[in-house]
Amino acid sequence: MSKEEKYKKESKFLSLVLRHHPEAIGISLDTHGWAEVNVLIKNMKRKFPVFSLKILEEIVATDSKQRYAFSEDNTKIRANQGHSLAVTLELQPQTPPECLYHGTASRFVESILKSGLQKQTRQHVHLSMDIATATKVGARHGKPVIFKVNTIAMHKAGYVFYLSANGVWLTDEVPPKFLNLIVNN
Ligand code: HQG
Numbered sequence: 001m002s003k004e005e006k007y008k009k010e011s012k013f014l015s016l017v018l019r020h021h022p023e024a025i026g027i028s029l030d031t032h033g034w035a036e037v038n039v040l041i042k043n044m045k046r047k048f049p050v051f052s053l054k055i056l057e058e059i060v061a062t063d064s065k066q067r068y069a070f071s072e073d074n075t076k077i078r079a080n081q082g083h084s085l086a087v088t089l090e091l092q093p094q095t096p097p098e099c100l101y102h103g104t105a106s107r108f109v110e111s112i113l114k115s116g117l118q119k120q121t122r123q124h125v126h127l128s129m130d131i132a133t134a135t136k137v138g139a140r141h142g143k144p145v146i147f148k149v150n151t152i153a154m155h156k157a158g159y160v161f162y163l164s165a166n167g168v169w170l171t172d173e174v175p176p177k178f179l180n181l182i183v184n185n
Helices: 008-019 037-047 053-062 106-115 131-139 151-156
Strands: 068-070 076-079 100-105 125-127 144-149 161-163 169-171 179-182
Touching: 008 037, 008 053, 008 076, 037 053, 037 076, 053 068, 100 106, 100 125, 100 131, 106 144, 106 179, 131 144, 151 161
Parallel strands: none
Antiparallel strands: 068 076, 100 144, 125 169, 144 179, 161 169
């Protein structure tokens, strides 16, 4: 079993705490999404008695999507993206690649073609660098379908893009005119 598999429950819960519900273990995040490592470990132990700094470090190091990061002095930890809480990650606007992809479920297509990609419960719309990744993201919701996003046109029109510390492209919305449904059959 890989280390990521070994601590799957702990990691899922960490993601819930650091992105959505810090109150679930009675901690708080600062405005930039950081939690105090010491407090986090102390409170994680209530749910997972053997939890430790070593386990937390392993989760951060082995996470396949690099979801978490320690602060430079290692006293704080936060999720790199995916928040529903209003945190400011201080990301710098970046020029996006020529195109990006968004994977979703087929049942959302009609609504997306009408109102574009909206961030729903998260802080940003998430975009993928390649079709394979977008397909995985879409499959989390149902039968996957892929939209190609015309990032060049969006960039020219003044839409802002950010790249998270773990390589996910983020933006506020994608209006329908910048979306093309990729039809694969
Ligand atoms: C859809 C995972 C109807 C949107 C992944 C998506 C990602 C609309 C769903 C990250 C819509 C929101 C984020 C509209 C958007 N009408 N549906 N107008 N606009 N939607 O989970 O992008 O494993 O909040 O297509 O790798 O699926 O958590 O976003 O299907 O990077 O680290 O509304 O989560 O990372 O779903 O996934 P989500 P997402 P982690």
